[in-house]
Amino acid sequence: MSAQHPLQFVPAAxxxxxxxxxxxxxxxxxxxxxxxxxxxxxxxxxxPDDASLQRQRAIAExxxxxxxxxxxxxxxxxxxxxxxxxxQVHWAENAEEANAIIVGIAQRHxxxxxxxGKSMVSEExxxxxxxxxxxIAALESDMGEYIxxxxxxxxxxxxxxxxxxxKQQIARLFAEKVPGVSYTESVDELIGxxxxxxxxxxxxxxxxxxxxxxxxxxxxTLCLVENEGNGRMCTTVPDVHVAITGIEKVVxxxxxxxxxxxxxxxxxxxxxxxxxxNMIGGPRKGGADGKGAELDGxxxxxxxxxxxxxxxxxxxxxxxxxLQCIRCGACMNHCPVYTRIGGHAYGxxxxxxxxxxxxxxxxxxxxxxxxxxxxxxxxxxxEVCPVKIPIPDLLIxxxxxxxxxxxxxxxxxxxQGAARSALMDAVWAGWxxxxxxxxxxxxxxxxxxxFRFLTPPTQSGWxxxxxxxxxxxxxxxxxxxxxxxxxx
Amino acid sequence: MSANANVxxxxxxxxxxxxxxxxxKPAAPDVHALYAAMRxxxxxxxxxxxxxxxxxxxxxxxxxxxxxxxxxxxxxxxAAKGVASLLHGPRGVHDSALAxxxxxxxxxxxxPVGEWKQELFEATDAGFTxxxxxxxxxxTLIIWPDAAExxxxxxxxxxxxxxxxxxxxHDTLFDAMTAEGWSADGGRSLPTNALLISGPSxxxxxxxxxxxxxxxxxxxxxxxxxxxxxxxxxAAEENRQ
Numbered sequence: 001m002s003a004q005h006p007l008q009f010v011p012a013a014x015x016x017x018x019x020x021x022x023x024x025x026x027x028x029x030x031x032x033x034x035x036x037x038x039x040x041x042x043x044x045x046x047x048p049d050d051a052s053l054q055r056q057r058a059i060a061e062x063x064x065x066x067x068x069x070x071x072x073x074x075x076x077x078x079x080x081x082x083x084x085x086x087x088q089v090h091w092a093e094n095a096e097e098a099n100a101i102i103v104g105i106a107q108r109h110x111x112x113x114x115x116x117g118k119s120m121v122s123e124e125x126x127x128x129x130x131x132x133x134x135x136i137a138a139l140e141s142d143m144g145e146y147i148x149x150x151x152x153x154x155x156x157x158x159x160x161x162x163x164x165x166x167k168q169q170i171a172r173l174f175a176e177k178v179p180g181v182s183y184t185e186s187v188d189e190l191i192g193x194x195x196x197x198x199x200x201x202x203x204x205x206x207x208x209x210x211x212x213x214x215x216x217x218x219x220x221t222l223c224l225v226e227n228e229g230n231g232r233m234c235t236t237v238p239d240v241h242v243a244i245t246g247i248e249k250v251v252x253x254x255x256x257x258x259x260x261x262x263x264x265x266x267x268x269x270x271x272x273x274x275x276x277x278n279m280i281g282g283p284r285k286g287g288a289d290g291k292g293a294e295l296d297g298x299x300x301x302x303x304x305x306x307x308x309x310x311x312x313x314x315x316x317x318x319x320x321x322x323l324q325c326i327r328c329g330a331c332m333n334h335c336p337v338y339t340r341i342g343g344h345a346y347g348x349x350x351x352x353x354x355x356x357x358x359x360x361x362x363x364x365x366x367x368x369x370x371x372x373x374x375x376x377x378x379x380x381x382x383e384v385c386p387v388k389i390p391i392p393d394l395l396i397x398x399x400x401x402x403x404x405x406x407x408x409x410x411x412x413x414x415x416q417g418a419a420r421s422a423l424m425d426a427v428w429a430g431w432x433x434x435x436x437x438x439x440x441x442x443x444x445x446x447x448x449x450x451f452r453f454l455t456p457p458t459q460s461g462w463x464x465x466x467x468x469x470x471x472x473x474x475x476x477x478x479x480x481x482x483x484x485x486x487x488x
Numbered sequence: 489m490s491a492n493a494n495v496x497x498x499x500x501x502x503x504x505x506x507x508x509x510x511x512x513k514p515a516a517p518d519v520h521a522l523y524a525a526m527r528x529x530x531x532x533x534x535x536x537x538x539x540x541x542x543x544x545x546x547x548x549x550x551x552x553x554x555x556x557x558x559x560x561x562x563x564x565x566x567a568a569k570g571v572a573s574l575l576h577g578p579r580g581v582h583d584s585a586l587a588x589x590x591x592x593x594x595x596x597x598x599x600p601v602g603e604w605k606q607e608l609f610e611a612t613d614a615g616f617t618x619x620x621x622x623x624x625x626x627x628t629l630i631i632w633p634d635a636a637e638x639x640x641x642x643x644x645x646x647x648x649x650x651x652x653x654x655x656x657x658h659d660t661l662f663d664a665m666t667a668e669g670w671s672a673d674g675g676r677s678l679p680t681n682a683l684l685i686s687g688p689s690x691x692x693x694x695x696x697x698x699x700x701x702x703x704x705x706x707x708x709x710x711x712x713x714x715x716x717x718x719x720x721x722x723a724a725e726e727n728r729q
Contacts, residue, residue: 062517144693219675229704277684
């Protein structure tokens with residue numbers, strides 16, 4: 001990973017080159033192939049009855065669409081109910097605003113150390129970078145996140161951040177970077193090392209940060225899903241807890257949570273439930289006469305609601321479905337492209353199919369137009385999506401938006417038409433001319449077949465790992481005519 | 489961050505959403521119908537058995553206890569596991585029972601965490617909490633911490649003992665929250681932190697290899713109090729005599 005930008009993402013524009021590098025890295029290929037096979041098998045084992053799975057997906061999709069249709073109202077209801085419980089709600093239009101809000105909170109408390117539970121939204125805003133710049137240490141405490149941060153990397157998977165690393169690599173990393181630790185390949189010992197280091201940090205941290213899996217409007221509840229307990233540590237031990245989430249994560253009713261939660265964990269890691277489901281409804285209660293006073297929990301709780309391009313997706317009826325996502329990662333686990341290039345090649349916070357359809361809204365099409373092309377449109381992502389996001393349709397739509405003007409009546413996306421080139425326009429114009437004029441088409445076919453010996457033996461990227469394309473000796477039309485003659 | 493800038497970010501985001509929100513709203517999803525279709529209609533005994541099997545799957549230990557004898561069982565478990573200090577709630581309902589059991593190293597969580605954080609993290613072997621109930625489908629404990637049983641008791645000590653009444657086991661999370669009316673009155677009865685716990689803390693972040701005790705407890709021990717079975721056992725005992 002680049003030493004120049006230890007905390008920042010590499011430009012998405014270099015996606016193709018990184019994909020080439022990744023596919024020739026045998027270790028990386030093996031790590032991802034093994035991990036994806038494992039996760040696919042675990043998910044499949046959770047859904048033995050397809051009819052039941054389809055019922056659950058239909059409800060989950062309906063819940064997400066119902067919530068999104070009422071999103072502005074639900075956000076206001078959530079804000080009202082959280083505020084009544086003593087939670088301070090902040091709104092941020094972009095990453096810089098979100099980071100400024102969180103740095104501001106930390107500075108008001110003269111914080112030196114922030115411990116972080118897993119939060120992809122904080123990765124999206126590159127919060128760690130902003131905290132370091134303000135002189136505040138930001139420590140990742142999810143084991144996978146801790147490992148990648150220790151190595152100056154970024155997560156390569158939204159659920160399993162260190163999935164690209166082998167235990168030997170992690171053993172070497174710990175021996176090198178953690179004081180007083182000698183090389184061990186025992187996973188139990190490695191986890192024990194992380195536990196010891198991080199418990200010390202939980203004890204001393206001034207502020208804890210987390211994401212949010214579901215925000216319930218009617219009760220003013222923030223729900224967090226995790227296995228390790230670091231999320232509970234971050235939201236319970238320090239005096240200040242800051243939660244950050246995208247504006248799309250809200251649902252209206254508490255009863256909307258179980259179907260989504262059940263599908264989230266089963267789709268993500270093939271677990272029927274996670275070790276912890278943490279429902280946060282406000283700071284530690286003071287108690288009127290000190291009698292009912294709670295003895296732990298944060299004294300202040302903040303929620304930062306982040307837009308960062310989500311309202312652009314929301315504005316379009318088709319692309320609004322992008323916001324149905326509950327971040328299970330099943331689309332990447334089942335993606336033949338992700339499995340081969342891994343998460344880092346994408347250069348975005350969210351890799352894989354969901355990243356290909358959400359990143360253009362966050363970063364603009366100019367930087368991300370190559371991403372929606374990283375799909376064979378096999379449809380696996382759409383098929384496994386627990387909330388039925390039509391990912392292949394959205395990939396095709398974004399490919400079009402990257403090469404065309406906005407449709408009539410639609411506001412242009414950020415970076416609309418960024419992939420358009422004079423060469424591509426000329427090729428398509430030529431293709432259209434050829435295919436709409438029969439005489440010209442026949443002449444082209446005749447020339448291509450008779451002069452096929454002129455076909456170049458190397459054909460750009462195609463022949464790097466494939467045999468060259470060469471026209472047949474006769475056109476299909478000629479071959480069919482020949483066959484008809486013979487049979488008669 | 490000035491207050492004004494923040495207000496306008498809010499107004500701008502909500503403004504964009506309102507301008508784009510669809511006119512026709514889809515009908516409310518029928519979550520009740522989904523769970524009605526999936527309902528198992530297990531007997532009480534089947535539900536308890538399912539809870540135990542699922543909890544064991546998460547590597548939680550389930551120990552059957554009796555109403556009179558659970559503190560003795562707890563004392564024996566503590567001795568067997570080498571627990572030198574057992575944390576309990578300061579004003580918990582089981583206070584006197586625990587005190588009478590003669591468990592060595594019993595200590596109360598009786599002051600704000602800030603005053604004894606280091607001792608909690610470094611010199612507390614186990615925590616004992618009650619539970620609100622459980623979920624059979626997934627082998628899950630429902631725990632609602634409060635002033636009497638603070639949040640960190642079930643998280644920081646390496647062993648967590650939890651007392652569960654078998655009468656409070658629901659089929660699913662959905663059943664638990666609807667039967668108990670968690671969201672009634674805008675969720676006013678919900679505590680500041682409600683928890684579902686399924687087994688000890690774990691991670692598979694290193695090469696998908698499962699390891700327990702990532703950050704929280706390495707062991708979860710459920711003391712399962714089943715009064716019905718106890719009554720039946722007593723009746724059988726009397727019949728024999």
